[in-house]
Amino acid sequence: ADVKKIAVIAGDGIGPEVVGEALKVLKRTEELFGYQFETEHGLFGGIAIDEKGTPLPQETLDICQNADAVLLGAVGGPKWDNNPKELRPETGLLGIRKALGLFSNIRPANVFDCLKEASTLKPEVLDGTDLIVVRELTGGIYFGEKFRREGEHGTEAVDTCVYNVTEIERIARQGFEIALTRHKKLASVDKANVLETSRLWREVVNRIAVEYPDVELEHVLVDNCAMQLLRRPSSFDVIVTENMFGDIISDEAAMLTGSIGMLSSASLGEGSFGLYEPVHGSAPDIAGQGISNPIATILSVALMFRLTFGYADAAQSIEDAVKSVLDAGHRTGDIAVDKSKAIGTTAMGDLIIAAM
């Protein structure tokens, strides 16, 4: 039988709780659909710093490299915030992206009807908002040379933003391909009126566009994009952009949906391998209380089924189950209007697997 190997990285804060519910969903999928999963757990982030002295132990990397996909909870917390760079959870995150070649971060920002009210945007503006940000994840200013030197005006710090044609081509293609499966609109976001990397970006995107005559391409400057997301969020379909702009724009897009506690993400490399994680963070303030919302992590499993395994049936079953549980009025504290009726993490997970 075709057993899929999943590396499971629970991480810090609420990570272990929400991943626990996602594992229940995996198990239920085996029962319902006959698929088979083998999971292997790895330490990562703050807990790995505490137990192994490094945010990304080689052992964890090995587990990931041996797997077909990675499921990640969340990493980080105040405990490690003042650590030196090598001992910070984020360093592990950047390291795992680079080591696994995860050059493409896919962040759907869609509105859950029952959560529309949670958005700070007017409902009529939000109506129909359903976009995906495709963010380049292993290049740009994140990974360029960084250093300090003494200059005329005291110490100076330097970061280098580098992009080559190959890097831009592959993420551009990713953007066009995803647009093809949706409303065939691609907004490429750059700062071509200022940056050389953006000018190269725009040239390459224009060249690749010729291969996708059915996709309507628009170039949007990043400052204008930050505005247009607020003014006309529903007019975007797919946004493709470089690493730093993608970090900002994808978070803005996620927040405006009001559904940030529900959003999943995928980080993909060449081939079908991918790392899946909820968009929300490790929420150390509520960790260990059993009140966190497992839905974003459960939907990350659905995304893994679709994008890495091609298990559309199981993915659909999970997504439908989430919808029906929400439609029935069940809410964890973060999304409950009446907090006194909120249910806990495991109760939510149980309801979802029962509805699958």
Added chain:
Amino acid sequence: ADVKKIAVIAGDGIGPEVVGEALKVLKRTEELFGYQFETEHGLFGGIAIDEKGTPLPQETLDICQNADAVLLGAVGGPKWDNNPKELRPETGLLGIRKALGLFSNIRPANVFDCLKEASTLKPEVLDGTDLIVVRELTGGIYFGEKFRREGEHGTEAVDTCVYNVTEIERIARQGFEIALTRHKKLASVDKANVLETSRLWREVVNRIAVEYPDVELEHVLVDNCAMQLLRRPSSFDVIVTENMFGDIISDEAAMLTGSIGMLSSASLGEGSFGLYEPVHGSAPDIAGQGISNPIATILSVALMFRLTFGYADAAQSIEDAVKSVLDAGHRTGDIAVDKSKAIGTTAMGDLIIAAM
């Protein structure tokens, strides 16, 4: 008598129209308050490219350098969008900032009560929103070395982001000083978990903070800031950040107020010299029709009075006049609910000077 010299750069698109109304306000100020202004006009942006073959002619720079302040309309338009870099209006903008040493861009984002409805945010979220973004304007990735080179994976483009201690100190001080005159809250925005320039930024801001014990300082990561602006805009007072992040964050902040057609900005150097301009662009689509909104430019004059000349009385008179004209229900097309009742650019200017 103390005659103030103002360099006037009308620029492109609606620039000349809106600047025309601002000049009427200057004249009215002379009559009402006895101040004296001498204006000298310079070509800049697209029109300078057309007439002088460069977006920033030396003559225009001389006029600015001889003046006490600069009033700028707007530059740019599709006509010049595909020009090579040296022949683009933006290149003039970057050039004038650098040449005049305008290291600090002040962008108030406040909500005009009568325009609250124009925001895509819910009114209750917007309530009390009144923030200022202080953006570093002559450093960072905008002005670092940029080039292309051939690499292993085809052509690569490089941008360099550099900040030195002196640059960070002066903009940080600017942020703290402005916070002192307001609600004494400063949010310093960076990406210290990834960028070396941000780590230096944070160190320097923390060091300067010791000089301002009355200001409450918070460090916010730029991705989180993009989210928090949406979630709790009214909780921000002053935001200080580097050039590229400031470009994105200030536009997001401006748009969420719904009042983008009304917002003014100042770009300041050492001493009292400053360049003042509306936040909105050149709006080539409506240029020459006499329907553009001159209020942001008129309010930029008020800002000039406050920050460069110390003419608080005249500034107040302009701001009150704008408020009373709006309260009386007068609107240009961009801010009118009932477009059929909209008035034109000169009519709006006339009403404001009459109300001063």
